[in-house]
Amino acid sequence: MLLGGFWALANLGLWNNFVIGVVMAGAGLVLVLVRPLRWRLAGPVIALVTVVGSLAGTLRRDYYVCCMFGYNMWRGWPLVWLNRGADGDTEQEARRLALQQHWSADPTRLTIAMVFWACAGLVVVGVVTLAARRATRRPHQSE
Numbered sequence: 263m264l265l266g267g268f269w270a271l272a273n274l275g276l277w278n279n280f281v282i283g284v285v286m287a288g289a290g291l292v293l294v295l296v297r298p299l300r301w302r303l304a305g306p307v308i309a310l311v312t313v314v315g316s317l318a319g320t321l322r323r324d325y326y327v328c329c330m331f332g333y334n335m336w337r338g339w340p341l342v343w344l345n346r347g348a349d350g351d352t353e354q355e356a357r358r359l360a361l362q363q364h365w366s367a368d369p370t371r372l373t374i375a376m377v378f379w380a381c382a383g384l385v386v387v388g389v390v391t392l393a394a395r396r397a398t399r400r401p402h403q404s405e
Contacts (some may be wrong), residue, residue: 281340311383
């Protein structure tokens with residue numbers, strides 16, 4: 263929780279890193295405050311959010327042309343973990359060659375992205391658990 267909070271504060275200017283810190287701090291807060299957490303229900307939800315979030319993160323794409331002429335493409339959110347690229351004599355040739363390349367995955371960044379999404383799933387489980395407890399709580403009877 264503290265590490266996530268420090269990470270968020272240290273990265274106020276970098277949106278992706280700020281979000282990573284907030285989610286990590288939120289997951290730590292859920293682990294501290296939500297007792298007992300029903301892991302039989304939470305585990306599958308966290309696993310589902312991890313897989314779906316990691317795959318949905320690849321919908322975000324970015325590219326850049328650099329250095330006479332390199333064309334690089336990235337996918338992934340909050341961390342880029344898929345990429346492909348190529349160099350060519352012209353920008354068009356570099357782009358064409360890059361599109362012919364296979365995507366390569368960075369396993370370290372993929373692992374970090376999956377940990378992020380697992381923490382996001384834990385936050386979702388914590389919020390739903392607290393909301394369910396509040397909804398099932400009986401109102402105080404006045405005499």
